[in-house]
Amino acid sequence: MQAGVPGRIEVVEVGPRDGLQNEATLLPAATKVELIERAIAAGVRRVEAVSFAHPRRVPQMADAEQVMAAVPRREDVSYIGLVLNGRGFDRALAAGVDEVNVVVVATDTFSERNQGMSTEQGLALWSELAARAHREGVRPTVTIAASFGCPFEGTVSAAHVAELARRIADAGPAEIALADTIGAGVPTQVVDLLARTREAAPAVPLRCHFHNTRNTGYANAVAAFQEGAATLDASVGGIGGCPFAPNATGNIATEDLEYLLTGMGVRTGLDGPALAETGTWIGEQLGKEVPALLGKAGTFPG
């Protein structure tokens, strides 16, 4: 193993939430549950399963309770529910998620469009929900959206994101995720932002969330784990996007990430061929060709 390459990386499967929320095709809850079951069978142990957004705003997630009621409950599998406000938090708690992930958007314009509040209001919401989560015994994490660039405001300063992380850390997050929501970032930026965030919130484990909008996502993933991120998000098939960010395309694909990581000698606990098959399958459910490549190319050596 070369310097800077860790022995193990945790991969969070975000396909059921971030992957599906922007798709034109509304999938039945049973298909979402099958997607989750397939991911777990392929070795996934943390799943971003649902979002508790308003059903009118994100119709693809309207059946969040139904999905959570049907997923297999296992000691070794943790389900994440995305939460954008107090009402969403109530629903997440009632649905029995293991983790609530609260979104704080790094820029005001995108924050207003995404969840109808400023970044400052997002921070206040996080503090309030974090306190409730700690009381209720559910694991609270934060995603800082648009950490690498904003579709409306353009460049986002790393110092600003690190300052957000410092303030977020005060309320005791179990983890902070830095999200390149629109796939604008490059590896040097990943290294810089992770270093600054770690300095600002030294006690908090860091997760990274990359979209492959401009083909930088996998290079960013390598930079992230070489710079000490313990966890990476990915979606089976590379499906995904954001309904409130123009031109945002899919997450990095779980199967292609697994190929990359395993090839580099990093353990993931994931089954690449099973993930590739699931990527092809979810594409069939959505009636589209998915961006993931492993399902087409095959593993190597084949």
Place this chain on the structure above:
Amino acid sequence: MQAGVPGRIEVVEVGPRDGLQNEATLLPAATKVELIERAIAAGVRRVEAVSFAHPRRVPQMADAEQVMAAVPRREDVSYIGLVLNGRGFDRALAAGVDEVNVVVVATDTFSERNQGMSTEQGLALWSELAARAHREGVRPTVTIAASFGCPFEGTVSAAHVAELARRIADAGPAEIALADTIGAGVPTQVVDLLARTREAAPAVPLRCHFHNTRNTGYANAVAAFQEGAATLDASVGGIGGCPFAPNATGNIATEDLEYLLTGMGVRTGLDGPALAETGTWIGEQLGKEVPALLGKAGTFPG
């Protein structure tokens, strides 16, 4: 700029040759010349323009002489012609290429399929053509194909490729290119192979050639320039493949590579938006959606 990030990288546009040779659509010579002209207008200064393969084997390159006769000849632009045998070398010389690129395939099975000879015979051919090139005053370079994996033999040992490079260096190549013909490689492999090759052929500048078959191409490119490769190949639109390697897909896209490099503070001399437009244009000529993403996503900030 961070450690390991160079100030400048040279990008060779291989779209006119590697990009087009595997496409089902036969483009007229005038379109190929327009592709080359557009690349030069977008800042490209080295172009893999043609291959002098047998027209029956690679019909897309049958008009190599016609293309070379029509391209703009400029002091600051160097045209590379790919050569697989003595007859191809004669044609390249007559057509007035600035550089001949001789292919040596790292594995016997692929070498037989690609050019009807063993690896050993490929090395002998290289020595013979290098001597002729030196006499004729044309710049001779070598591509070691399948350096990161073979579609027929599987894993290729880095020690074997480095030993090939050592023997190739004896005949005085102006450059050695390490090619991941089937897009199987990962960044740790790139670092290892470059280090070994540099040790085996310390005086020879190194170039890398990546395909994005399994979404590792851009991460490999980052690893390559951080490990000291001076030059990277890419094709506008990410078009490409190899007629003799099953499932080989496109090269990394010039426009997406430019976005990555420029974002990392590496100078390329390339015009990203102009390349993205050309990527979209070549897709229209081929009647297909190209793998490059910048043309769809747009640059950032937009």
